[in-house]
Amino acid sequence: MEAIVVIVGFLGAGKTTLLKKLVNNAVEKQWQPFVVLNDYENAQLDTDQLSDDIDPQYLKALSGSCICCSGITELREAVNRIPKREKGITLIEANGTTDACSLMGFLGVGINERFLPPIQISVVDIKNWQLRAEHNELEANQVQVSSLIVLTHENSVDKSRINDVKAQLSSLNPSANIISSDTLDLEQLPEVTPSQNQAEHLEHHKAHWASSSIDLPPLPSYAAIKELCNALPNSILRVKGCTIIGSEPHYTYFERCPDGEIYVRRYNGEPTTGAKLLTIGPGSSTLLLNTALNNALSGAT
Missing domain, CATH: 3.40.50.300 (P-loop containing nucleotide triphosphate hydrolases)
Structure with missing residues (x-):
């Protein structure tokens, strides 16, 4: 069995x-x-x-x-x-x-x-x-x-x-x-x-929380990952993302854990769903994600 x-x-x-x-x-x-x-x-x-x-x-x-x-x-x-x-x-x-x-x-x-x-x-x-x-x-x-x-x-x-x-x-x-x-x-x-x-x-x-996701464009630098994660409120307990960084030929995966720690690693291959930003936690919405993304991109330039 x-x-x-x-x-x-x-x-x-x-x-x-x-x-x-x-x-x-x-x-x-x-x-x-x-x-x-x-x-x-x-x-x-x-x-x-x-x-x-x-x-x-x-x-x-x-x-x-x-x-x-x-x-x-x-x-x-x-x-x-x-x-x-x-x-x-x-x-x-x-x-x-x-x-x-x-x-x-x-x-x-x-x-x-x-x-x-x-x-x-x-x-x-x-x-x-x-x-x-x-x-x-x-x-x-x-x-x-x-x-x-x-x-x-x-x-x-x-x-x-x-x-x-x-x-x-x-x-x-x-x-x-x-x-x-x-x-x-x-x-x-x-x-x-x-x-x-x-x-x-x-x-x-x-055990039921809000979640949301948006398409994630290429980010200009690794600093933009930190800007993006920090632009999301602490009520968002889980952040995951996968996209291209700068001119690198491969995808990069990142996540922010509930304690605020940010982890970044190379993603093997190409995500079948395309580059995404995902969040879990009270207040998750596409509006919140898009606002955080725009703030991160403006702060990283």
Whole structure:
């Protein structure tokens, strides 16, 4: 039977990085992973980044719906259409505001019998855990029914912070195994069993946020990336973009995480949806994005 592994975690916690690690680990061990990736806006931008590691026919992007409620039927159908493979494993990355408890309750119903009951991995950014003001409740919800909790950014904090966060996580989910992202190995996953932990109820509207996207023209310099990210208010918790910088022949991907950190890296290939700017968070709108873009372009010249 084929394992289904659902990866959840707050925006910017490191879910996609962990997903890439698991995909590469699977390929090295001659497993055949199938990846389903969900995001509010343009999930294809992230799945394109996996196309060098896995055949695109084994990648499925689900955009614009919340897979813990309105998109659950689409998710079930996508899973049930996954072809049978030797040594197959299905990896699902949920968007960063998913009501993880509801997702696991809904996903376990109506899945083909050739799949094992889904298990959930929560990715926790130990540096920013429970420092998200009004969004702390959602972040805590995302660990309560996970079988495995994977810690990221441990090198950014001291031992006291690590021990404190581990204690909080154990209190929220006593049955979960808590490990570092460095020690996670794919072969551990089929042995993990679904969590039996009872979760506290989350008002579901707290997992529903605004999102928006616009076409992104070439930017004149890397400084314009910083100008653009800084032109967006702090209520926007996640910023992603991909475009050409100056006269460079390749695309560049950038993101601003909820803590304000900006990360920039070369994008492999060309995005199939074209150059885009995407945001998630209260107040996201095309008007806001276009205003920020115009301000950034004028400030960078």
